[in-house]
Amino acid sequence: MNILSQSEAAGKALLRPAAMGKMRVFRLSAKTMRASQFHVATLKEAPADAEVVSHQLMIRAGMIRKLAGGIYSYMPMGLRVIRKIEAIIREEMNRAGAVELLMPVVQPAELWQETGRWDKMGPEMMRVKDRHDRDFIIQPTSEEVITDIARNEIQSYRQLPKNFYHIQTKFRDERRPRFGVMRGREFTMKDAYSFDRDEAAAERSYQAMYQAYVRTFERMGLSFRAVRADTGNIGGSLSHEFQVIADTGEDQLVYCPDSDYAANIELAEALPLSVAVPAPAEALRKLPTPDTVRCEDVAKLLGLPIERTVKSVVLAVDTPLGAEIWLLLVRGDHEVNEIKVGKVPGLDAGFRFASEQEIVDHFGCVPGYLGPLNTKKPVKVVADRTVAHMADFVSGANEAGFHIAGISWGRDLPEPEIVADIRNVVAGDPSPDGKGKLAIQRGIEVGHVFFLGTKYSEAMNATYLDETGKPKLMVMGCYGIGVTRLVGAAIEQGHDAKGIIFPAAIAPFQVVIVPMNYAKSETVRQAAGELLEELLKVGIDAILDDRDERAGSMFADWELIGVPHRVVVGERGLKEGKLEYKGRADAEASMIDIAEMPAFLKRELLG
C-alpha cells in the first residue's frame, strides 16, 4: 500500500463517525465535560519555587507543569484558558481587518543579518545550527519574516493596507526567567504587522489596532490601562503599552487622575519643579558625616529635609580614547531613570556604570561621598532639572566621611553643562499636560503597539508601486499581545485565599455542576446529567464533577481552579425542585428552580 492510499483510507475512517450524525459527536464532548474524564489535577501545596500568586495558583490548579526553567507544559485546564484568550483575540483582530497566517518558529539567520539584528540581539535570542552547520534562530518575534513575506507578496498600492497576524510560540532566552508564565522563556504571543502606503495610513492602522486592543482586554474582563511607552529595541516613534493593573506588576504606570495622560514611568516626563533658582542663602561648609552614605541618612544626620540633598551617580562611556566619566546629579529622594539617561546627547551611544577604580581615579574618593565639588579630574556633569533649580544643597565632599552643605550653582561651582530630565517622576509631580498631579500604580504589560515606520521595509527593501508606478517603502506597525502572560495577569488581578477568580470570558469552564452523593443517589445522578446536557445545549461551557469526591474537596477544587459559577445538585434541594447556585465571589448561595437554572446562568454569564 502506498502512502497516498494509506492516508486516503485513514481519512475515510476518520470521516465516517462524524458523518453518522451529530449525536455521536455531542456525546463524545459531553463525556469530556465530566471531571472523571477530564484531567483535574489540583495540589494542596505549591512547589517551593513558585514566588508569585499567579504562578502558585496555576500550578496548584493543575494548569501548568514546569519542564525546565521558564518552560512549561500547558495542562488541559490551563490550555482551555489559553484557547479562550486566543479566541477573543482572533475575533477582535479579524474584526479590525487583520488576516491570520502562521510563520515558522525556526527562522534562517540570513533574514536577521539583513536587518542587522543578528548582531544587535544579545544572548536573549536563541541561535541554533542545523545539520549542515547553517545558522538559524528560534523566533523571539517575526518582523523579518513578515517583511520578507510582504516584499514578495505585495507589489501594488492596490494591495494596501494589509495587516497580518499570527498566534505563535516565541522563545526568548531571558536572563532570568521568573514568575511562572509571566516571564517565561517559551511563551505564546499574538503578533500582528501592518503595512501601509504612507504615514497617515499607517497611523490609521495603528489606531485600529489600539481600538482592537481596548475591545480585546475589555472582553476579557480585565482592568487595564493604555500608557505611552518607550519604543526600546524595536524602534519607531509612537508606542503604547496595555497594562493590566496589579500591585505585583513589574512596571510602574504614571497617570493623571484629572486628564487622560498616562505613560510608563520609563517615559513619563518630569517637569521642572520650580521655575526660578532661589538665591544662595547659606555659606558653603564641610561637615563630618562618618559612615553616612545614603542621602536619607545624611539628611537625618544633618537635620535637613532629604529634598536638600543631591545624589551622585557615576557613569562611564567607552570611547576609542578610553573611558569618559560622567556624573549624574539627582535630588536625594529621586531615582535615576536609565532610559532617559540613554537619550542625553553624549550618553545616547551607550553607557555603563563606572567601576570603583574609575571612580577613585576621577573623584579621589570611594563611592558614598561623591559630589560635583572638588573632583580630582574633570568629569562631565549632567544635572537633573530639579537639581539645576536647587540652592543651598548638600552633596558628598569627595572625601570619605564628609559632605558639603550650602552648595549653590554659579557661586560655588559653574552652572551645569547639561540639564536634562533624567529622573523617574514621583506621585504628586505635576502632569506634563499641565492638568493636575501625577499618580502611580503598578501594572503587567500584556500588550504593546508600535508605529515602526520604514525601519524594516528600508532594511529589507519592501516596496510597492504607487499610482504613478514609482516604488515606495511600505510603512509598518507591529502589535503584540502576550497570550500566556495574560493568564498570569488575570490571576494576579483576580484571586482570594481560596484560589483563582477568573472572569467568565476566560475561565476554563463557565459553570461547574457539583452533585452530592453522586454514586449512591440515582435522582442526583440523573438530575445532574440532565442539567449538564441542558447547559451544553444552550451553549454554556459546563463541567460535571462526577468524581464522587467528598463535598468539601470538590468545592475546594473548583474554588481553586476559579470556575465563576457553581451549581450544587443535592437530594435536599431536588425534593423541592430546586438547585443551589453560588457565584465564585459571592458570600452566600441561593436556591433556584431547576427549570429556571439554564436561563438563570445564561443571564449571569451575559451580565
Place this chain on the structure above:
RNA sequence: CGGGGUGUGGCGCAGCCCGGUAGCGCGCUUGCUUUGGGAGCAAGAUGUCGAGAGUUCGAAUCCCUCCACCCCGACCA
C-alpha cells in the same frame, strides 16, 4: 553574566554540623467505616538522596569537579 541559596518518593519538608545503610506530612493503592466544606482506622507501594570522581572498613552526611533549579542584581509580550 555577577552575588547568594537549594537539590532527599508525585508535592512540601526533616536527616548533613557530629559518617554506620533513609524518615515525616500531603498525595497514591487496598479494605472497612464515613459522606454539604479538603474524613477516620487498618494494611500497603513508591527513593540511582542532582551527576561524576575521591577520602573511608563504611558517604545523603566529609573533600573536589560538574549540572540543574531558585532568589537578588532594571534592555522585554
